[in-house]
Amino acid sequence: MAGIAESKSVVLGQLIDALGDAVLTDQESLAIARADRSGKVSSTDPICVVKALTTEDVAIVMQIANRSNTPVVVRGGGSGLAGGAIGSAGEIVLSLEKMNHILEISTENRWAHVEAGVINQDLNLAAQGHGLWFAPDPASRIWSTVGGNIATNAGGLLCAKYGVTREAVRELTVVMADGEILRMGHETVKGVTGYDLVGLMVGSEGTLAVITEAKVALKPIDTYQTWTLSGSASEIATVAKAIQETIRQGMQPSVFELIDEPCSRYISQHLGKEVSGVGSNILIAQTDGAGAEDLAHQISRIWKDLGLSVQIEADGEELLSFRRSMLPALNEKGNVLIEDVAVPISRLGEMLSAIREIEKEFGIEIPTVAHAGDGNLHPNFVYSGEEVPEIIWKAADAIFQKAISLGGTLTGEHGVGLLKRQWLMEELGEPQWRLQWGIKKLFDPKNILNPGKVFDPTHLG
Numbered sequence: 351m352a353g354i355a356e357s358k359s360v361v362l363g364q365l366i367d368a369l370g371d372a373v374l375t376d377q378e379s380l381a382i383a384r385a386d387r388s389g390k391v392s393s394t395d396p397i398c399v400v401k402a403l404t405t406e407d408v409a410i411v412m413q414i415a416n417r418s419n420t421p422v423v424v425r426g427g428g429s430g431l432a433g434g435a436i437g438s439a440g441e442i443v444l445s446l447e448k449m450n451h452i453l454e455i456s457t458e459n460r461w462a463h464v465e466a467g468v469i470n471q472d473l474n475l476a477a478q479g480h481g482l483w484f485a486p487d488p489a490s491r492i493w494s495t496v497g498g499n500i501a502t503n504a505g506g507l508l509c510a511k512y513g514v515t516r517e518a519v520r521e522l523t524v525v526m527a528d529g530e531i532l533r534m535g536h537e538t539v540k541g542v543t544g545y546d547l548v549g550l551m552v553g554s555e556g557t558l559a560v561i562t563e564a565k566v567a568l569k570p571i572d573t574y575q576t577w578t579l580s581g582s583a584s585e586i587a588t589v590a591k592a593i594q595e596t597i598r599q600g601m602q603p604s605v606f607e608l609i610d611e612p613c614s615r616y617i618s619q620h621l622g623k624e625v626s627g628v629g630s631n632i633l634i635a636q637t638d639g640a641g642a643e644d645l646a647h648q649i650s651r652i653w654k655d656l657g658l659s660v661q662i663e664a665d666g667e668e669l670l671s672f673r674r675s676m677l678p679a680l681n682e683k684g685n686v687l688i689e690d691v692a693v694p695i696s697r698l699g700e701m702l703s704a705i706r707e708i709e710k711e712f713g714i715e716i717p718t719v720a721h722a723g724d725g726n727l728h729p730n731f732v733y734s735g736e737e738v739p740e741i742i743w744k745a746a747d748a749i750f751q752k753a754i755s756l757g758g759t760l761t762g763e764h765g766v767g768l769l770k771r772q773w774l775m776e777e778l779g780e781p782q783w784r785l786q787w788g789i790k791k792l793f794d795p796k797n798i799l800n801p802g803k804v805f806d807p808t809h810l811g
Contacts, residue, residue, distance in 0.1 A: 357418065358397050358440065364414045365400060365442070369407060374399040383425065383443040387490075388433040389687055389738060390768055396423070396437030401445045405523055405531060405562040411444050412560065413529035421798050424556040426467060426498035429490040431688050432767030434502070434555045434803050446497055449562065455480050459537065460568045461520055466497025466561050473566075482568035485512040488763070489674055497561050503553035505763035507673065510723025511604040511638075512569070514763065516552045523563035524551060527794040537565060550789070555765050556800040558793040576604075576638045577646035578666020581658035582630040586610060586706065589631045590699030592653050593722045596635070597695055601649050605636035606723030607673050610702075613680075613717040613730070617672055620679035633658070633722065634669050676719050680730055687731040687738050689746055693758035695725045704752045705729055712745040726762035727753075747773075771806040783809070 365373045374380075379399045384392040397420070402408045415422045425435040425445045437443035449465035452473060456462075457480050464473060470491040474484045486499055487506035494504065500522070505514040521535035535541070535548035551558060583589050589608060596606070609617070609632040618624045633653070637645040646662055653660050680686045693701045702718070705727075709716050720727040729749055731742045750760055750773050760770050760777050775783045787805055791797070801807075 357420075361414060361418050361420050361442070362398055364418075365398065365411065368410050368414065369400060369402075372401050372403065372407065374401065380437075382428065383423075383437040383445075386428050386430040386433060386435050388431050388436075388767065388769055389685055390433035390436055391736065392436050392438040394439035396439070396441045396443045399437070399443045399445055401448050402562075403448055405449075405525060408444065408446075408525045408560050408562050409529045409531055411442060412525050412527060415442055415798055416528045416796065419796055419798060421801050422560075423800055424501070424560050426495035426501070427469070427490075427493050429494040430498065430502065430765065430767065431690070432502070432555075432761070432765040432769045434765050434767030434800065435498075436768065444560065446560075446562065447495070449497075450495075452476050453563070455482070455568070457482065460570070461537070461565045462568055463563065463565050464496050465563055466495060466500075468496045470494050470496060470499060477568050478571065480568075481571050483571055484518065484566065485569055486515040486518055487512075489677065496564060496566065500552055500561055500564060501555055502765040503763065505721060505724075505726060507605050507607060507670070507721065509721060510606045511602055516549065518567045519548055519552055519564060520567055521565040522548050522551055522561055524559035524561050526559050527796065527799050532559070535565070553765070555767060555804050557790055557804050558799065560799075572638050574639055574642055575664055576636055576666070577642050577662065577664055578605075578634065578636045578669050579646055579650055579653070579660060579662045580666075580669055581633040581635075581650075581653040581660045583658045584611075584630050586631050586702045587699055588657055589633050590702050592633060592656050592658055593698055594695060595652055595656065596649055597723070599652060601645065601652070603635040603645070603649065603723065604638045605634065605670065606721070607634045608632070608718075608720040608722040609634070609673060609676070610718045612715055613676055613719050616683065616717060617675050617679040620682055621672065621675055630659075634666075634673055636666060636670065673719070676730075680717060680732055684732045684734045685738075687733065687742060687746070688764070689729045689731070689749060690726070690761045690764040691729070691749060691753035691758055692724070692726040692762035693753055693756045697756040697758065698722070698725050698727075700756055701727060701753060701758070705749065708745055708748045708752075711748070712741055714741065714745060716745065716749075721762075724762070725758070766804045768803060771804055772808075774804065774806065775809055
């Protein structure tokens with residue numbers, strides 16, 4: 351133990367000598383770095399928190415970490431839901447939150463050059479001043495960072511039409527595990543020289559390199575009126591059929607969300623007001639662009655033919671605010687474990703019905719929302735106390751198993767992190783799991799970048 355303590359002291363001294371006040375060891379900073387929004391909390395403090403200001407600062411941290419074999423956990427806004435940015439004993443937590451500058455917005459190229467710590471919503475507001483906007487729209491946009499969005503390939507309410515973060519990333523500046531700075535990708539819209547390393551970085555959860563800067567695509571602001579529909583039904587199977595039929599008939603709303611009955615009830619209680627259909631399962635769709643009004647009415651007719659009670663209106667921001675209030679509403683009831691499975695659209699009804707059956711099996715309520723347009727469901731578990739109860743993990747396991755059996759995935763947008771690493775091999779199969787672990791070792795031979803996250807150490811024998 352004395353040798354370990356001495357090594358930590360040496361590493362800390364080197365970091366302070368190189369970066370001075372950017373290295374934090376106060377108890378408040380260490381405590382914050384031990385948790386994110388997943389509900390997971392480390393039982394031990396990391397060595398320190400380093401608040402980098404530049405890519406060069408990051409390179410210095412990685413050089414020191416590489417020489418001393420010290421693990422590094424990269425952290426942005428701390429809004430992750432998979433336990434992927436939690437620091438523990440013997441680790442350096444590398445915070446990029448102060449790297450929050452928008453370096454350039456190009457109207458000709460329709461991209462923004464940003465540092466990783468830029469808040470999603472801040473980028474969007476800045477882009478709007480140039481007649482542009484940033485499409486990735488996670489529910490955490492008011493505090494999540496662009497770097498974190500890239501590291502987890504975040505989605506959101508608009509991804510049914512505009513895609514997830516992957517579709518917006520053109521070029522990245524990254525710092526490798528040994529401190530080397532690389533620029534990968536293309537400023538151009540097209541570019542197929544070599545392997546797609548940018549695509550590999552997106553969703554890599556801090557395990558391959560440290561993303562410090564990005565050039566991300568922007569879109570021109572749509573000047574057409576948006577239209578919003580809400581549809582409600584007492585049976586979850588009815589709204590699932592409405593989702594499938596809307597997509598089967600070629601309709602493409604920009605927002606397409608499901609709020610099940612428990613969630614709609616809790617949100618209504620939280621806001622102190624009801625929307626049409628509260629107490630039922632609710633669908634919300636928004637249309638934009640030329641022909642938005644006509645498209646909204648086409649979708650309305652589909653829903654009515656299936657027996658939904660439907661309302662339609664211009665704008666409808668109140669409905670979207672209702673949907674975005676899901677997490678605050680559940681937080682009023684206790685701690686929340688937010689899960690994140692996805693299934694093919696054709697199996698969405700089966701997955702929703704399975705969640706209802708799992709509720710009965712385990713005797714717990716599982717309020718669920720979904721990005722209905724792409725089959726990404728968020729079953730939620732509300733609990734009290736610091737630790738997630740074992741019965742909830744058993745129910746979550748049943749949900750994971752069902753999603754995989756339906757051709758789905760463990761996580762649509764939150765990532766694997768600590769929470770889902772034990773199920774990763776089951777979804778991927780051992781050959782693909784070993785291949786991915788080989789990629790990890792190629793980028794990070796000493797396994798110092800976010801070790802223990804994504805890849806379950808018990809599978810590394």
